[in-house]
Amino acid sequence: MPTVTMTVNGKKMSAECENRTLLVQFLREKQGLTGTHVGCDTTQCGACVVHIDGLPVKSCTTLAVQNEGAKIVTIEGLAKDGKLHPMQEMFREHHALQCGFCTPGMVMAAIGIVDRHKGEPTLAEKTVRHELEGNFCRCTGYHNIVKAIMAAFPLMKG
């Protein structure tokens, strides 16, 4: 079995895994990082979104071996020194979760949305809704998620 090494949330992590091991399995089962969820396993729901080299990707649809040497950030890597990331803080503030199952992937995808539009003066609600295309929430009706992202935009722009 190959040994795969990647930097996860700033820490170098290595583990033996099969070639067919998905990144999400590597994170959850080999590293104990169970914050990244599997909702569908068919690339539709977005519960498994993590950042690979700065870009949001569905970790149920990339192999661990593909990510040798990559820099991965998961939901566990967002809070710094006991302080929530602004996107997490706004999800809390705006009650953007109920059961919380979709939330880790939702937050990672949401940060991706803000990152893509950081250079623009404003973020349109329509853009947020369109770019949440790949993330399903079965509880909230999306409304508060959209509000949270809109509120995080100026905070993350700095």
Next chain:
Amino acid sequence: MYDFNYRKATSADDAVKTVTSASEGKFMSGGMTLIPTLKQRLAKPSDVVDLATVPGLAGISVSGKMLVIGAMTRHAVVNGSADVKKAIPALAKLAGLIGDPQVRNRGTIGGSVANSDPAADYPAAVIGLGATIHTNKRTIAADSYFKGIFETALEAGELITKFEFPIPDRAGYMKFPNPASRYAVVGVFVAKTGGTVRVGVTGAGPCAFRVPEMEKALAANFAPAAVEAIKVSPNGLNSDIHASAEYRAHLVTVMAKRAVAEAAG
């Protein structure tokens, strides 16, 4: 998913050699189609060869009247490229309509066109623009590339390296997306270059095709009204729970009209 041997290819030659010498070799670019297929055990390759590590397979450039896009170029990159937006804005737009942002961060133009899903977006542009497909051993004209459902002119172990898109005077792309997957129920790409017009349709049939009658009418009068009365036959078109063949035939005319309006506007 069954297990397989995995190799990061070091060059196009290396990738081709590994795939052709394996008992059942498969290229992988974005994995956005291949990995779901493997998960469902619909394929059981002995070897998966990763193209992401091949130097020179990704990238966008303009040379004269040609826009050149490398096979490993991801949808998000095509969507955001200043060169593509300037040369063929409709193509940048098309790339931004594929799936969702996470899928666009991985999926590639080469993987999409190699796969030739009947509902994929890029095939409409490849046909509509009359692109040339470059492989490791030859060039293939768009008109002789798409053969049938998931069937192309590619031979076993043949690797797409890049696409050359002639830059048109104007072009437009409109799709009627499946509300769940965003794949095209019907998508129409229209391009006008001088006195010539091409109309490429995806989603409607087993693979992308042209509509010569619309092309002729648009060459005479490049306006939505020119195609309004032109209907394609539903014979041989796809029919599923999302849309009947008759409805798809209807949508071809509607999407063509809107694509022309976009191109003309």
